[in-house]
Amino acid sequence: MCGIIGCAGRNEDTLDVLLSGLEGLEYRGYDSAGVALSNGSVEICKREGTIERLQAAVDRSLGGTDAVGIGHTRWSTHGPPSDENSHPHTDCTGEVAVVHNGIIENYSALKEELQESGHEFTSDTDSEVVPHLVEDALSEGVSPEEAFRRAVSRVEGSYALAAVLADSEAVLATRNDSPLVLGVGEEAAYLASDVPAFLEYTDRVVYLEDGEFARLESGSWSVSDADGEVVDKSISRVEWDAEETAKSGYDHYMLKEIHEQPRALRKCLRGRVDERTGSVDVEALVGLSPSSVQFVACGTSYHAALYGAQLLREEGIHAHAFLASEYATAPAPVDDGTLVVGITQSGETADTLSALREAHRQNVETLAVTNVVGSTVSRECDRTLFIRAGPEIGVAASKTFSSQAIAANLLALALSGRASRNQELIGALRDLPSQVQAILDDSRAEEVASKYVDSPAYFFIGRNEHGPVALEGALKLKEISYKHAEGFAAGELKHGPLALVTEETPVFAMVTGDGEAATKTIGNVKEVEARDAPVVAVTDGVSDVGRYAEDVLRVPETHPRLAPVLANVQLQLVSYFVAKELGRSIDKPRNLAKSVTVE
Numbered sequence: 001m002c003g004i005i006g007c008a009g010r011n012e013d014t015l016d017v018l019l020s021g022l023e024g025l026e027y028r029g030y031d032s033a034g035v036a037l038s039n040g041s042v043e044i045c046k047r048e049g050t051i052e053r054l055q056a057a058v059d060r061s062l063g064g065t066d067a068v069g070i071g072h073t074r075w076s077t078h079g080p081p082s083d084e085n086s087h088p089h090t091d092c093t094g095e096v097a098v099v100h101n102g103i104i105e106n107y108s109a110l111k112e113e114l115q116e117s118g119h120e121f122t123s124d125t126d127s128e129v130v131p132h133l134v135e136d137a138l139s140e141g142v143s144p145e146e147a148f149r150r151a152v153s154r155v156e157g158s159y160a161l162a163a164v165l166a167d168s169e170a171v172l173a174t175r176n177d178s179p180l181v182l183g184v185g186e187e188a189a190y191l192a193s194d195v196p197a198f199l200e201y202t203d204r205v206v207y208l209e210d211g212e213f214a215r216l217e218s219g220s221w222s223v224s225d226a227d228g229e230v231v232d233k234s235i236s237r238v239e240w241d242a243e244e245t246a247k248s249g250y251d252h253y254m255l256k257e258i259h260e261q262p263r264a265l266r267k268c269l270r271g272r273v274d275e276r277t278g279s280v281d282v283e284a285l286v287g288l289s290p291s292s293v294q295f296v297a298c299g300t301s302y303h304a305a306l307y308g309a310q311l312l313r314e315e316g317i318h319a320h321a322f323l324a325s326e327y328a329t330a331p332a333p334v335d336d337g338t339l340v341v342g343i344t345q346s347g348e349t350a351d352t353l354s355a356l357r358e359a360h361r362q363n364v365e366t367l368a369v370t371n372v373v374g375s376t377v378s379r380e381c382d383r384t385l386f387i388r389a390g391p392e393i394g395v396a397a398s399k400t401f402s403s404q405a406i407a408a409n410l411l412a413l414a415l416s417g418r419a420s421r422n423q424e425l426i427g428a429l430r431d432l433p434s435q436v437q438a439i440l441d442d443s444r445a446e447e448v449a450s451k452y453v454d455s456p457a458y459f460f461i462g463r464n465e466h467g468p469v470a471l472e473g474a475l476k477l478k479e480i481s482y483k484h485a486e487g488f489a490a491g492e493l494k495h496g497p498l499a500l501v502t503e504e505t506p507v508f509a510m511v512t513g514d515g516e517a518a519t520k521t522i523g524n525v526k527e528v529e530a531r532d533a534p535v536v537a538v539t540d541g542v543s544d545v546g547r548y549a550e551d552v553l554r555v556p557e558t559h560p561r562l563a564p565v566l567a568n569v570q571l572q573l574v575s576y577f578v579a580k581e582l583g584r585s586i587d588k589p590r591n592l593a594k595s596v597t598v599e
């Protein structure tokens, strides 16, 4: 999705800050980029395509010294990717430049009104109405800040907006339903859609709330409300450091993030569980005793939600996972004891926020499970359980899925009240990071990926806790390799999908332990084998599934609840190596965005 960066600073090369900030936002997904600098006049450079294209086109002296500036990565919604549709957009005079994330719902009416009064538009975007509205307000003789405020008051929809004006030495910004965070440096102030954009300059941040306005000047900043009253804001420190957002020698962020999982899982668990007593010490979960739990989430987070719901059902709690986009318009019935849990890595996914807002409307308690401190979800929910995975830059979620799964285990442990069972699981959780490390050190995934890289389609099957991982394995493979992949509950194969299975389509089967689920899944594996399809068994070797498999990817033995997390690491690696061999854009797959802030 679109990304915004802004900078106002003494002794800063503003253009450099903007360009490197845009690189820090690349992971969100984009198709064009641009910058605007103001220093008595407004200068703009914008291009369809990559940030490298913008860098090649930009005049290094743009804005001169001591300029203030804004930058933008665009992910098209209104109008195709083109130089004209790229942000920043300007008014008729070229003295007001604006960048926008989100969707302006009433833009058609505003555009018509502005055109009737003589404004000329140069793009197809909804965003372009904003600089023209600012221009109109300026013509009434008000200050730049008041003109920006008046323009924003006309706009309906979701937005993060930032502007520079020829007539002002400040960057002006505001938000509604779209993230925007300020960075507080020694002699400069920054703003961005997400912290990695300015993390190399400062780790001190101020989270802007909906309806608040920020003003960044050379080294100072202030926040006010819609009426211009100053709002007292506190500065927080983000725990991430710039090293965590660098590629650190890996070919791709995704591979780095897959390898970061042992550390991420340790951080997720640190100080939160006590193996001796079987107890969980997580402030966000204290006193929770819901009669039923409804999970809402999207994509990979939805798979973590499916997994979490299974864990809770094993604890005897009514639990169900819903696709947030469905729940938002067709919510499930709730009662006083219902807890709605939103799982979202970014904390900004519009569908998930919308589902949680629906829950709030029904006065139901909400819990956010997220990775991002200060994210919208963490500020809107009654409770927040942070997964502590550290920044995830690759568009495809990898380490955050594993950490979400561990957070789901913490929730299940907290609600279970069965100390002895808990002790066993906590012991297994303690060993999990080193077991993930063992897989990373020893995986045959690259070999398997290479063997099947030309297959026309791939299928993934798993039963019970392995079901969500079958879906996740398929999602990961399709999003980064662009190959057709589908995941099924193992027992469903024979109810239709088996028609697609041929000797050319590998079937990845997750089978751990030797219980009933394993035995039944082996039955499904035999059905596949009988159709001459190559089976790749992801297994701990406890059962004899290897006898029916063409290839085996081994995982260490663990508690049955945690086996899917280990199996998933093997599947992540297979997806990564298939995509790598095909030369795909792994960290920024086509058409996808890291933070999906539109419904």
Ligand code: F6R
Pocket: 298, 299, 300, 301, 302, 343, 344, 345, 346, 347, 348, 349, 352, 395, 396, 397, 398, 475, 476, 479, 594, 595, 596
């Ligand atoms: C897949 C992926 C997406 C996200 C989904 C929800 O690899 O990354 O499917 O899981 O867009 O995002 P969050 O977790 O930020 O709500």
